[in-house]
Amino acid sequence: MIFVTVGTQLPFDRLIGAVDAWAGRTGRDDVFAQIGPSKLRPRHITFAPFIEPAEHRRHTQEAEVIIGHAGMGTILGALELGKPVVVMPRLARLGEHRSDHQVATADRFGARADVTVAPDEHALAGILDRLEQLHAGRRISGVASDRLIQTLRDFIHGTTAASPA
């Protein structure tokens, strides 16, 4: 199963349209997409605008690969379950988000073997044709780095000085 997810805030029709066209072309019939608040009605894949967090997790668990926008919920959700993930960044100039921070996110996380970046829908189509080549990583630990945890713990218990304002 392929799980496609674009978060709940905004539609991402460029991504959904590309996956839908690919499924139509290849006959792939086990794609489920969470498409957000979109008017798009995909023809070749099953879809829902929103799904419950538990269902989101179950789809991620069952999928062989996750395709999504370059949001941290999508990326961390996939890595926590050891799934390969393909991300396409939303672009502000196309009205897909309010800034281009997803391009930066994709650049940084694309350095990982288990995160593949599709800069645009054409690249995405090419990646979809070669899904079997994607690498799954090991599940990442479920918690933040020791240093971050310790820093927050020290702050909470008042054992560190506040940072200069």
Place this chain on the structure above:
Amino acid sequence: MNQTKVMAVASGGGHWVQLMRMRPAFEDCRVVYVTTEPGYADTVGPGRFYVVMNASRWNKLRLVGLLIQVAWLLVKERPDVVISTGAAPGYFALRLAKLVGARTVWVDSIANAEEMSLAGRKIMRHVDLCLTQWEHLAAEDGPRYAGAVV
């Protein structure tokens, strides 16, 4: 159980996922969770759980509603520490936390790899501790870097 009360605030999606990864930092405290997604209720285990309105800076009316909800929760719960990863609910909670004497920490989302988020830049001067998750964004007069959620 440590009696320190922590209010942990994040909107749904990536902000929430990141906040959940910081849980070991406050596992021995009393924790109050505040988010925009009711479906997270069964993922937090013990601890109080509140849902507030989903609002962004593009919807002024909802922002006012959110502000009132967050202010009410602060007065009701009186946390010792408020922590947030973003976005609007966390911004309000941290801005108002001083009213109940709480100490405040903002952890800017790891999604912001090129510059701090807008909310992060606005809240920076008002919080006791401001962290970025990217070492290259740390600055003497800006956020500190102290590790990341991944």
